[in-house]
Amino acid sequence: MILTRRALMFTGGALVAAGAAGCSVTGASDPAAGPTSAGTGGVPTGTVNILLMKQAGWTEEDWATVISKFTTANPEITVNPTFVAYEALHDKIVTSAAAGTYDVIHMDVIWPPEFAEKKMIADVTDRVPSSWKTDMQGGALQAALYKEQFYGAPAFPSTKLFYYNKDLMAKAGVTEDDITTWEGVMKAARTMMEKGVSKNPIAWSWSQAEAVVCDFAQLLGSFGGAFTDASGKLIFNDTPGQQTLQLMVDSLKDGTSAPGSPTFLEDDVIKAMQSGDTAFGLNWESAFRDLNDEKASKVVGKCGVSATPTGADNMRPGVNGAMAFAITVGSKNPDAAWKLIEFATSQGVQDPLAESAMPNWISSYSNPDVVKINPEVFKACKVAYAESILRPQVVNYNKVSSILQVEIQNALLGIKPVKTALDDAVTQGNQSLAG
Amino acid sequence: MSTDAVRTPRRRRSSTSRVQTRFAWLLLAPAILTVFGVVLFPLYRTVLVSLFDVRSALDPAPAFIGLGNYIGMLQSPSVWASLGRTFYFTVVSLAVELVFGLALALLLNAPLRARWLFRTLIVIPWAIPTIVNAAMWRGIFNAQYGALNALLTQLGVIHDYVPWLSEPWQAMNLVILADAWKTTPLVAFFLLAGLTGIPHEIYEAAAVDGLGWWKRFRAITLPLLVPAISIVVVLRTVEAFKVFDIIYAMTRGGPANGTAVISYYTYVTAFSDQNFGMGSAMAMLIVLAIAVLCLTYLRLIRTSDMSLL
Structure with a gap:
């Protein structure tokens, strides 16, 4: 039988070379191929995979309600949520980036410089309505901003x-x-x-x-x-x-x-x-x-x-412990992803869930119908959100x-x-x- | 005899040989794909990435820096400190598991009533997933509502609750305890397999000669268990050296990096800090260290006449 060790090594080498051929060291292609900032027009359809924090803020039950309402209003879009503990969230985002597993990620206020500089999340400035800058809590906006560009939408303001x-x-x-x-x-x-x-x-x-x-x-x-x-x-x-x-x-x-x-x-x-x-x-x-x-x-x-x-x-x-929603550059469905983000950050969706997370919207804090949901926390937050300290905004x-x-x-x-x-x-x- | 008559059987042999070769390649293909695709290709990619300054999983063209990551790694006090912790974890956990595993194996080999039941029960800790085991021990050691504090307080051993995992050295030893609790049954079963292979006649002859329990253990049991012990030592050393999940779930490297072993530090460097080049270099260090440990063990064990390896 002519099955020599050399032949085996050759085959192995050929497989390795074949695997290496055609891809970079990281296996990544040019990120410029990622989703565009502006919407592509038309009715967004398809599946949105969203990675969420399972700790403070909305519970899994809250999310189930939000997603149910969203898919009822947008039957052409399917939403698949994945929940991880906050301590595992960053690393899950990093490890899934190359595969483009998630369209939307939950992003802490300390991560926009890192994710934006490393071209992991899309610049969505063109999608963000200018009214957000005046209507939303400043601390919440901070979670989505880097170098005055929006790399996401504020999910909720937060402090201790x-x-x-x-x-x-x-x-x-x-x-x-x-x-x-x-x-x-x-x-x-x-x-x-x-x-x-x-x-x-x-x-x-x-x-x-x-x-x-x-x-x-x-x-x-x-x-x-x-x-x-x-x-x-x-x-x-x-x-x-x-x-x-x-x-x-x-x-x-x-x-x-x-x-x-x-x-x-x-x-x-x-x-x-x-x-x-x-x-x-x-x-x-x-x-x-x-x-x-x-x-x-x-x-x-x-x-x-x-x-x-x-x-x-x-x-x-x-x-400042605010969180944001960002669209990954690997998203195959950025328009549907933005549609979900718009829905989850809207005042009508956020206000009723004020017991779990404070709403983004400044007017909610003086609306008696919203305040009565969680009066003690609203009272404390009115004072607490007036000034905040940011952790270093570095890559x-x-x-x-x-x-x-x-x-x-x-x-x-x-x-x-x-x-x-x-x-x-x-x-x-x-x-x-x-x- | 014509030349055709000579060539015909050769051609037949040659043709048969080619068919056999093709069949051999066919049979080997799954193994080749598995070894090269699942083991060697990732290893090759790790070596490749370790030669570049990769600061993002999405960087299409990271800079080639040659051995820069390896030099940086060897100059890092944090890497050496985490290696030191890893050696401590490996040596102590192996020693604990061997001593308790041997004691357990001797007990399970004794002519006890309902021995099958004990042998079944003893498997339970090993059957528990590591993450679950870690979460369980984290709960037991919790300073505020942990079961250990409640038990010791009820027994009057302590008066105030103790924050068991808040001191680096103590936290490391308690992680070792949690790991040993899970892994000792596996060690015990390996050693039990060795014990059952020792002919009973030898013990009978030794008893006739008047040898006591301790002398029989030293002169018969221990030497004849060397093959089983050697397998356990090699397997557990490799496993202990690359310990990660129990650290991740129990202490996340804390307190004050006191339980940050090399695998955990590698993970943090690669995925939390997004320094994939350095992380890959550290992964290669782990591969090298395990290879050296295994070779050393195998060399030592081969000097023993009783070794199977």
């Missing part, structure tokens, strides 16, 4: 609100007026500990994830700090940054913060508050719904919500964020002093930005 257990506060003799500042919150927490009302009154989402950066941002803003200077260089190792991280470290040390906080995500904070033992927590708008969920919560009707407490000079910018945000996450944890766990941790984060972060 301050939740408190009114029962525990009453037992400790703490009033709502006592917790309008971070200093007051810490003092109230110590009172609760001294009176044996709560062992560790505050829970935070300080796990090695984006959640810890959001909490850090919220506190940094209240101390008058910022992530970057005017030239885009990271500067959060300055005095406000150090005050922020020192507060976080001190509260873990003195027990006012739950010792498990460095392992918690936002869902863990909700569960901690739902159990009735934790008095305070920062969380997204939909947390109020979860705290009042009779199936899971022991604190139904016992919690209050406000904009984040103030820090230095009465400052209280909340972290390699994920790298910068992961550096900051590790260094914050190094300080929280006592591995590094606060200043050293922040200096290291800024040095590594700026190196990453430079190259």
Whole structure:
């Protein structure tokens, strides 16, 4: 038999060469072939595959309702939703980009620079009505903008609100007026500990994830700090940054913060508050719904919500956590995708779902019929959305964020002093930005 | 004898040979396609991507940088730190699994009543998907509502709930525990197969000679188990070195990167940071490390007379 090893190797080599031929290193073709900015005209038809976050905001049931209404109004379009946890969303978008699996993606406010520069999402500026700029919340618009171009449509505005257990506060003799500042919150927490009302009154989402950066941002803003200077260089190792991280470290040390906080995500904070033992927590708008969920919560009707407490000079910018819908460059059906986006972002669809996510539209916040759906959260958001702090709008945000996450944890766990941790984060972060 | 008479059988042989060759190629085609398409082609693509500065999956023309990614990788303290964590995970998890797996195998080999039931029950942890196993242990170790804290508090062992996964070294050891809980049954079954192959007469002869349990274990059981142990060591080393899913689901590399092993760090570099070139170089480092480990083991094991490998 003339089946030699050389023949086998030759065949293998030929297969490899054949596989390699005709495609680039990444296998990608020129992104200019992606969907055009403007619509192509005609009635959009076909299937829209949409990748959605399964965390804060609209629930799967909410989405089922929205999609059902959309497909009833547009029977020629089919919608296939896929839900993933927020922590998996970015990587799912990246890994599916080459295959063009999804037409529409749910995009966090921190991702437009990365996805736009890497030509993963389409510029839809020509599709966006000019009225959006005046009729929508500024923070929500930010989630879709990069270099003044729209790379998507705002899905909903979002920031972290301050939740408190009114029962525990009453037992400790703490009033709502006592917790309008971070200093007051810490003092109230110590009172609760001294009176044996709560062992560790505050829970935070300080796990090695984006959640810890959001909490850090919220506190940094209240101390008058910022992530970057005017030239885009990271500067959060300055005095406000150090005050922020020192507060976080001190509260873990003195027990006012739950010792498990460095392992918690936002869902863990909700569960901690739902159990009735934790008095305070920062969380997204939909947390109020979860705290009042009779199936899971022991604190139904016992919690209050406000904009984040103030820090230095009465400052209280909340972290901008808005989300957007973007059309991928690999979308085979961009017109139908935009049709779905227009529907999901419309006021008539967003207003009734205000218990899960705040609407984009400014007028909704003064419409009594909408406000009565979720009055406490609307009241808090009116204050909270007035000013916000943005995390760095840079192409390699994920790298910068992961550096900051590790260094914050190094300080929280006592591995590094606060200043050293922040200096290291800024040095590594700026190196990453430079190259 | 004419020349035609000589040539005819040769031609027949040649024709038969060609048919056999074609048939052989036909039979081999699925295997060739599988090996080259599923194993070698992705490996080739990984090597190729590792030579370019690929910062987006959609970049049609990334810059060729030769060994730049490899040099950058070797100069990165984070890569060496994650390799160190990987070695720790591999060595400790392997040691734990071998010790407990052997103990379990000895128990399952003992003439117990309802031995079949124990052998069935012991498979359950191994049958649980890794992601489910990780989620379960994450829940057990949860600082606020975890079962471990509740149990230890009820027993009076601890007074305050402990954040088990909030300290890097402790988190790594608890991830190892979760991994060992799932994998020890597999190790036990490999060793049990080895134990059942040891002739009972040897033990009887040793008992007649007056050898105690420990001496019988050292002189008979352990040496005759070397083939099974060697297989377990090679398989588990490779698996442990490329551990990813349990880390992803339990700790996501935290706290403070304390559980960021090389596979997890490679994933983050490639997909979260979109540095596919560097990620591919790191993937090749994993391939190389596993190859070196396997070759070293095989070389060591071959020196043993009892080895099957």
